[in-house]
Amino acid sequence: MAELGQWWKDAIVYQVYLRSFADGNGDGVGDFVGLRERLPHLAELGVDAIWLNPFYPSPMADGGYDVSDYRDVDPRFGTLADADALIRAAAAHDIRVIVDIVPNHCSIEHPWFRDALRSGPGGPERRRFHFRDGGPDGSPPNNWQSMFGGPAWTRVEDGQWYLHLWDSSQPDFNWDDPAVPAMFEDVLRFWLDRGVAGFRVDAALGLYKAEGLPDLPPGAPGVGPDSPYMTQPALFELYRGWRKLLDSYPADVFPGRRAAVLEAWYDDRAVMAPFMEDGQLHQVFNLGLVATPWQPAELRASIDFALDVCAGSETAAPWVLENHDSPRLATRMGVDQALIRNPTPEVMRGEVRVDAETGARRARAAALLLLALPGSAYVYQGQELGLFEVLDIPADRRQDPIFALTGGLVVGRDGCRIPLPWSGGTAPYGFSESGSPWLPQPEGWAGFTREAQSDDLGSPLSLYRAAIKLRREHPALGDGExxxxxxxxxxxxxxxxxxxxxxxxxxxxxxxxxxxxxxxxxxxxxxxxxxxxxxxxxxxx
Missing domain, CATH: 2.60.40.1180 (Golgi alpha-mannosidase II)
Incomplete structure (x- = not known):
């Protein structure tokens, strides 16, 4: 296994979607107290670190990725003291804490954006974002589209437009304004000084935009070497600075070297090459397996691509089968595999029949593949329980903005964010002592609870425990080739x-x-x- 200073090279990182992990105060929402109480489960599983999705103050228009204060904790989840207690308690179990940083955009409730609206056109506060005049015909400033659907621009009362590559509640920062990188350097130091082991950088490709915000050429992909809003040259100078900041913290005591992993969907070597240069950040998510069918040639090609991209570089690509943005592995493995790479509208709406038995078997096999590959692996909460995507959430209970923005054409990501089942035979399955979970849990989850699986040697949980234990013990596993x-x-x-x-x-x-x-x-x-x-x-x- 990796030395303390480079723990991230072969770490098993457990992703915690805090809102859905465990409710410690009975209000139906997961929180820091609930997570701290369940740390023994994660220690028994054998993980090296936990990655926390955003827990900052937020209107929750996009599950917390619309941040209104980067240096505090949303009251739904607890307090800064609760976060500090979690970091200390995790360290007592030799578990590191990685926090999500959201540098591309904030919430419309962030004080800076409120100041920008008040300042009016030309005000210095607006330079922290991308405010522009529209066309003479009332059209947006350019043809960029939101990742969630529709134009990437929203008009404000004084007639100007602001850019949001995601939801309209998430205005993009202007990273060419010196105040923005300065603020985020302070944010990184704030959490590092509290003891976190590093960061997962959300939407890591898109911070800088091309000068003049030119139109995207017709038919051109939004993500690629020539994208006007992805992988701009200034991005790599920024990350070199962040690397120096992370490396300035001691590596010879727990939690070891501070590290960062970038969220970057990619299938183009030209896009990824600059991230592999000396002095860049430590890891770039290898998300290719999430979209790879259960076919040997396809899987081998996806693995080879990731290994080849990182060959000769100190930057690594940890392996991922599930996360908070993709349907559950057991569900993906239980549908026609030709639909994984090219999903139809029926797939996107959850209307395709799922062969649960096949999906469960393939998900178990995929778990052994994940944990046998060289390097680091990320496990999403509930993956170790073999959970399926919950497809039948009532429309009035769905929270993901994708559902509303597409008129229900795409059901969104709520189905993989359902609160976890811990114990018992009926909802809330031990997730909360008294509160109704913020997203509805399905009937028939009794067999998926941690309690039901803990002593069952044939359960998914027992398989993950055994694999992670063997991975630590066998000299061939972990980092390597x-x-x-x-x-x-x-x-x-x-x-x-x-x-x-x-x-x-x-x-x-x-x-x-x-x-x-x-x-x-x-x-x-x-x-x-x-x-x-x-x-x-x-x-x-």
């Missing part, structure tokens, strides 16, 4: 030195396992035959 093994086209097999083999069966019939000691399988194996949609770990002498 892999070598693909020549095998049948319906198998995926690689080796890691010293003495480890991973194999997954994608065929329709059992496959004979290679020689060696079988140390872990995703499903029971008899007579040395690996069933379809299953995976195995093998140790060699």
């Amino acid at each position: 892999l070598a693909w093994a020549d095998t049948r086209p319906d198998l995926l097999m690689f080796t890691r030195e010293p003495g480890f083999v991973f194999v997954a069966n994608f065929g329709s019939a059992p496959a004979l396992l290679p020689p060696g000691d079988v140390i872990l399988t995703s499903v029971p194996v008899e007579d040395g035959l690996l069933p379809p949609d299953a995976a195995a770990w093998i140790s060699l002498p």
Whole structure:
């Protein structure tokens, strides 16, 4: 395993969507007290760190990614003292805390944006954002579109428009104004000084915009080498500065070197190359597996791409199968795999039949793949319980702005953000002692609770515990390299030195396992035959 100073190289990081993790005060919303009380579960699971989605004061128009104060805690989640207590309690379990930083945009309730509205056109406060006059015909300043749908511009009462690449409640900062980078450097120091181990940087590609905010050429992708609002050259100078700031904190005591991981969806080497240069930040999420079908050739290509992009660089690409923005793994694995990369409107609305048994089997096999790959891995809360996407949330209970902005065409991300089931046979399944959960939990979750799975050796939870424990113990696992093994086209097999083999069966019939000691399988194996949609770990002498 990695030394203390470079813990992030092979860490198991557990993503906590705080609002849905555990409710400690009975109001139906997850909070710091609830998380602190459940730390023994995470320690037993064996994680090295937790990543917290935003917990800052926010109107919650976009699940907390519309921040109104970067140096405080929203009362829904507790207080700064509660956050400090969580950091201390996690450290007592040898668990680090990573916090989400949202530098591309803030909330319309942020004091700076309120000042900008009051200042009027030409006021210095407006330079912290992107305010522009529209066209003479009343059209927006350019043709940029919001990631959530519709124009990326909203008009204010005095006639000017402001830019928001996401929801209209999330105005983009103007990073060319010196006040913005100065403010965020102070924010980083504020949380580092409180003991956090690092940051996950939201929307990390889009902070700087091209001079003059030119139109996006017709048919051009929004994300790419020539995008006017992604991967601008100034971005990499900024991140070099952040790297120096993180490296200025001591690496020889817990939590070790401070680190950052960037949110960056990518499938283009030209886009990613600048992030791999010396002096850039430590990690860039490898989100490719989230959109990769359960097919051996596709998975191998996705893994090879990530490994190749990072080859020769100190920057790494941790592996991800689930997060708060994507449908649950077991659900994705239970639909026609041709739809994973090119989802139809029916898929986006959750109207496609899910084969739950197949999805669950493939999700178990995918877990062993995730934890056998070299480097760091992120596990989203509930992934270790084998949770499925909740598809039947009533329209009037949905919270994700995508649902409203698309008129219900896209149901949004609420289905993977349902409060966790901890115990009991009916809602709220131990999530809250008295409150009704902020998103409705489905019936029939009794078998998915941590309580039900904890002593069941065949449960997803037991599989994750066993895999993480073996990952720590086996000298081949964690950081390092892999070598693909020549095998049948319906198998995926690689080796890691010293003495480890991973194999997954994608065929329709059992496959004979290679020689060696079988140390872990995703499903029971008899007579040395690996069933379809299953995976195995093998140790060699």
